[in-house]
Amino acid sequence: MSQDTIESILQEKRLFQPPAEFSQKAHIKSLEEYQALYDKAKADPEAFWAKLADRELDWFQKWDTVLDWQPPFAKWFVNGKINISYNCLDRHLTTWRKNKAALIWEGEPGDSRTLTYAQLHREVCQMANVIKQLGVQKGDRVGIYMPMIPEAAIAMLACARIGAVHSVVFGGFSAEALHDRLNDGKAKLLITADGGFRKDTAVGLKTQVDKALANNAVPTVANVLVVERTKQKIHMEPGRDHWWHDLQKGVSANCPAEPMDSEDMLFILYTSGSTGKPKGVVHTTGGYNLYTHMTTKWIFDLQDTDVYWCTADVGWITGHSYIVYGPLSNGATTLMYEGAPRNSNPGCFWDVIEKYGVTVFYTAPTAIRTFMKMGEHFPKARDLSSLRLLGTVGEPINPEAWMWYYRIIGNSNCPIVDTWWQTETGGIMITALPGAIPTKPGSATLPFPGIVVDVVDQDGEPVTNESGGYLVVKHPWPGMMRTLYNDPERFRRTYWEYLRPKNGEFVYFAGDGAHKDKDGYFWVMGRVDDVINVAGHRLGTMEVESALVSHPAVAEAAVVGKPDEIKGEEIVAFVTLENTQQPSDELAKELKQHVVKEIGAIARPGEIRFTEALPKTRSGKIMRRLLRSLAAGQEVTGDTSTLEDRAVLDKLRGGA
Ligand code: WT7
Numbered sequence: 001m002s003q004d005t006i007e008s009i010l011q012e013k014r015l016f017q018p019p020a021e022f023s024q025k026a027h028i029k030s031l032e033e034y035q036a037l038y039d040k041a042k043a044d045p046e047a048f049w050a051k052l053a054d055r056e057l058d059w060f061q062k063w064d065t066v067l068d069w070q071p072p073f074a075k076w077f078v079n080g081k082i083n084i085s086y087n088c089l090d091r092h093l094t095t096w097r098k099n100k101a102a103l104i105w106e107g108e109p110g111d112s113r114t115l116t117y118a119q120l121h122r123e124v125c126q127m128a129n130v131i132k133q134l135g136v137q138k139g140d141r142v143g144i145y146m147p148m149i150p151e152a153a154i155a156m157l158a159c160a161r162i163g164a165v166h167s168v169v170f171g172g173f174s175a176e177a178l179h180d181r182l183n184d185g186k187a188k189l190l191i192t193a194d195g196g197f198r199k200d201t202a203v204g205l206k207t208q209v210d211k212a213l214a215n216n217a218v219p220t221v222a223n224v225l226v227v228e229r230t231k232q233k234i235h236m237e238p239g240r241d242h243w244w245h246d247l248q249k250g251v252s253a254n255c256p257a258e259p260m261d262s263e264d265m266l267f268i269l270y271t272s273g274s275t276g277k278p279k280g281v282v283h284t285t286g287g288y289n290l291y292t293h294m295t296t297k298w299i300f301d302l303q304d305t306d307v308y309w310c311t312a313d314v315g316w317i318t319g320h321s322y323i324v325y326g327p328l329s330n331g332a333t334t335l336m337y338e339g340a341p342r343n344s345n346p347g348c349f350w351d352v353i354e355k356y357g358v359t360v361f362y363t364a365p366t367a368i369r370t371f372m373k374m375g376e377h378f379p380k381a382r383d384l385s386s387l388r389l390l391g392t393v394g395e396p397i398n399p400e401a402w403m404w405y406y407r408i409i410g411n412s413n414c415p416i417v418d419t420w421w422q423t424e425t426g427g428i429m430i431t432a433l434p435g436a437i438p439t440k441p442g443s444a445t446l447p448f449p450g451i452v453v454d455v456v457d458q459d460g461e462p463v464t465n466e467s468g469g470y471l472v473v474k475h476p477w478p479g480m481m482r483t484l485y486n487d488p489e490r491f492r493r494t495y496w497e498y499l500r501p502k503n504g505e506f507v508y509f510a511g512d513g514a515h516k517d518k519d520g521y522f523w524v525m526g527r528v529d530d531v532i533n534v535a536g537h538r539l540g541t542m543e544v545e546s547a548l549v550s551h552p553a554v555a556e557a558a559v560v561g562k563p564d565e566i567k568g569e570e571i572v573a574f575v576t577l578e579n580t581q582q583p584s585d586e587l588a589k590e591l592k593q594h595v596v597k598e599i600g601a602i603a604r605p606g607e608i609r610f611t612e613a614l615p616k617t618r619s620g621k622i623m624r625r626l627l628r629s630l631a632a633g634q635e636v637t638g639d640t641s642t643l644e645d646r647a648v649l650d651k652l653r654g655g656a
Helices: 003-010 020-025 031-043 045-056 084-093 117-133 150-162 175-185 206-216 244-248 285-299 317-329 348-356 365-374 399-409 488-496 541-549 585-598 624-631 646-653
Strands: 065-070 073-078 101-106 112-116 141-145 165-168 189-193 195-198 201-204 223-227 241-243 265-271 279-284 307-310 333-337 360-363 389-393 416-419 453-456 469-473 508-516 522-527 531-534 537-540 554-564 568-577 607-610
Touching (some): 045 065, 045 285, 073 285, 084 150, 084 317, 101 150, 101 348, 117 244, 141 150, 150 165, 150 189, 175 206, 175 585, 201 206, 241 244, 265 285, 307 317, 333 348, 522 531, 531 554, 531 568, 541 554, 568 624
Parallel strands (some): 307 333, 568 607
Antiparallel strands (some): 531 537
16 A cells, blocks of 8 residues: 555544444444453453353363463363354254254355255255265365355365364365365365356366366375266266265265364465465364354344345355354354356345345455446445445455445445454454444454454564554464464464564564554554455465466566555566567466466456566565556655666666
């Protein structure tokens, strides 16, 4: 974000109070109540979380220690025995919720399906039995590569039920990306589908799977379970591939949930960092269950009459925590939609809200801006009066988009919760509680009870109010990542040793820059590392650069983000070519396609700029700051004295 944007955002004076009738019925009803909860949690976090764990979740066996903190490694609810699939399903079956809609699915084109808690439980138990038959045991890793269909959630819950560790790979990732993730986790089984619907077309998933597994490239994967979705013609490898509908036939719907240790691994989810390959973020069972449960309950203010819809894909952490685990643990009705915003169907989100009477709606700024551009007549032509609460996540929301969301979608009477968090944090960390905390457009507002956050300088020392710095978390919390899969040292280095305050305390470095205003409100400004946020998707510049240099024509590549009106940021790649190569539009196209093949469509560069050389420091570091300015069409300002060859900059300016 430019200094101008930051300054204009910090000028924001508008303050929106929660509507009185909302607050009266809310779980947390006033700022005073929030403050009291917050203070209590801060004074004794362990007592705070223990009380909630006891009240809100079912345990097979109670823990004996709430928190074992050996920085930076935490264990929560030590020796507690619990199963998140049990908390999401079984415990609701003995209540009136047994026949309540657990999962409403709106598919494409025109398909839909609703599963009650009893039905969902049945499907999950059957899939759990099937994957056991396929040789999966407690602790084994299972890859899930699925479109947005109920079986994606069923597969996750089935793994959790038997203690298998799921590793969901977003269905938009390429065969290459899938291959790398499956190999890193040494998955034993892969659950997938023939294909899925993406913006009006049936896209193949199984074909990508076949590529990823070809020539025994992932030797640990012995079986592939395939859900039929698009009915595309696909290859089924004898002995390896099995149709779900075949194996489901006649399989028992009785599969007791395995008592898991609170610290047993629940899932791995890969996310991008500033260096090297994607990181396998590890989340465990008990703390994650509690944290997603509590944040869902208080932030989305779930009541039994709600129809709650989070538009994320289950392939991301938002889908894990706020489509599947958080809402189901609360016994809520969660909606899953296979479609996405697109010009061919400019009212699609609003149709879903109208059709199901959605009351709580959680989406991303990029989607809001897309719909904003399409025009307000689309939402205005639908009945959105069921809505009572709106949420946003994924990137900073600009005040214009916030106001549009508030006025046009929320009819100026729905609070907006702008939720800041990350794959690593497991659940939401900074947000308004909708009945309690007044909101300011563009600010995620205040930390969730039990969460201690601050803005610090390079030395890890708190900055004075209102000056910018690094966003950090100062105390462990139940939903925090436990480690990086097979790489505890990288976990320690990246997150906990990057900033070290003088007092020797460990603080968690989130990778974001932020400001705290005079009211203590947080304004998250975006990544300060080499991570780009394209339409709410997190991509490492190094990842995209490696993809580019793996093309034979490319000598060197440097990737930066450029501000984009809809997507927040867009990828611009500066590329130098091998001697024998000439820049051309065709080559630019080919390179973009190459990145799609290596990573997936989300990583497609918006622009390729061929150049003779990249600006580097004398020690050979690429000066990305300069490239960012150039990509954004801004004057290159600031210190350029470390630049090795000033002529490079002049050439780049000249549009070389
Ligand atoms: C990064 C995490 C966890 C949600 C989905 C993305 C950015 C996320 C906000 C927000 C400003 C936000 C941050 C963060 N981000 N939410 N409300 N305001 N920035 O998860 O892929 O792990 O990305 O998304 O930069 O570090 P993720």
